[in-house]
Amino acid sequence: MKKASVLSLIGGVILWELVARFIVKSTLIIVPPSHVVRAFVDLVRQGELQTHVYVSGLEFVVGFGLAAVVGVLLGLAIGVSDLVRDVLEPWLSALYATPVVAFAPLFVVWMGIGPSSKVAVAFLLAVLPIIINTSAGIRTTDQNLVDVARSFSATRGQVFFKILIPYALAFIIAGLRLGVGRAIIGVVVAEFFGTRAGLGYLILTSSQLFDTSALFVAVVILAGVGVLSVVALQKLERWLAPWREFAIRT
């Protein structure tokens, strides 16, 4: 992370502590970071937090992982085939426009309070931006570059792997980044509607007990997961597409 980003984070935490201590003063509304740290230590000691993180983490990884694989594959298919696009596009637009989280309680009813309903909601939320970005990347590929390959008698497969995929890579990663945030939301919201463990469960129960510190522990962990995933995707992009980093700088 950049120096300015780190300083900004530290500054934010200090500001938060000051506001919570001296301005708001009600631990129902906001608790200072020091309380959050204490709550964190307590929850770890009881062994409770580990379970919540493990359950939610697994749901996130499986849901997002499936969304990444299915989303990229479907996006590529929509990108290269007009038929696939025409068949799927109305459904995708409809799904993208509706708040899919609203279906979360239904999924819990259908699939039970186990992890599979959370995986399903996370998947459904995350897969849409991944599909849309991937297909947009393929569709907007510079036609001149395709012509370059064709002029060298490239096969369709060569055009796909050597022109379309490298061109679309930045779009695909941007889609995955959007997908991360939505998968986290999917897991948490689905847990609100019925589960035995998970960070969403921790948020729900602690808010019912007016235990704001524990609630913040869960929120901070979720935010951390989001930031780490985005950083990991940036690393991946830099590794797969080193030329873009240069391109942005100049």
Next chain:
Amino acid sequence: MATLEVEGLCKSYRTPNGQDMPVLKDVSFTAADGEFVAIVGPSGCGKTTFLRVLDGLAGADGGSIALDGRPIAGPGPDRGFVFQSDSLLPWRTVADNIGFGLELQRRDRATARRMVSDLVRLVGLEGFERYYPHQLSGGMRQRVNLARALAIDPGVLLMDEPFAALDAQTRELMQAELLRIWAEAHKTVVFITHQIDEAVYLADRVVVFSARPSVVKATITVDIPRPRPLSAKRQPAMLSRVDEIWRLIEEEVRR
């Protein structure tokens, strides 16, 4: 050997409102082996279209194209295309851009690497092999563009205004460079340009296209001896050719 013969080529495009717009009406044209032919004509007359048809990127509606007597349909390794716009692959280094055609042809890597390093030397880009396109100047990019087309060792080079985006100085240098490379590589060249002095300086013959729908309006032979130093551009013989072609194009634009 690479003799290009085009007979009665015609092509039209479909306009957005569903009509056919003829672009090439009846283009006949030959380029002898090792000859440098330049094509000039009013903007939008169909020069790029003509070159794309020669390369096989676009189909023709009628007429024939033959290379050494064999008809051509579709792109092939016997022709190399140097594109009008800067069309380097931004995710590939200079060396990997130059080797792109060889890679598509599945040449073995050792051979390809040797050929690429020869080409890097030929176009004067030693030391820049690992640069990415955005780290190059416009002139260097066009050198890579040219080397990439040369890599598959085509008999014919098709060049679509390769120097249009360069400043005047770089452009002159690149013209001289192109003549040096052409003399060394012995290719048949079809070179499109808007600049008449460029056409006259480079070419053995200059073909003038009419306004759309295009036919060949005139062919002017440039009988100025080679090698031609850049100063040859100021020779009276050269200037009178330029004037002659200007008049022909002016007629077309006014029409």
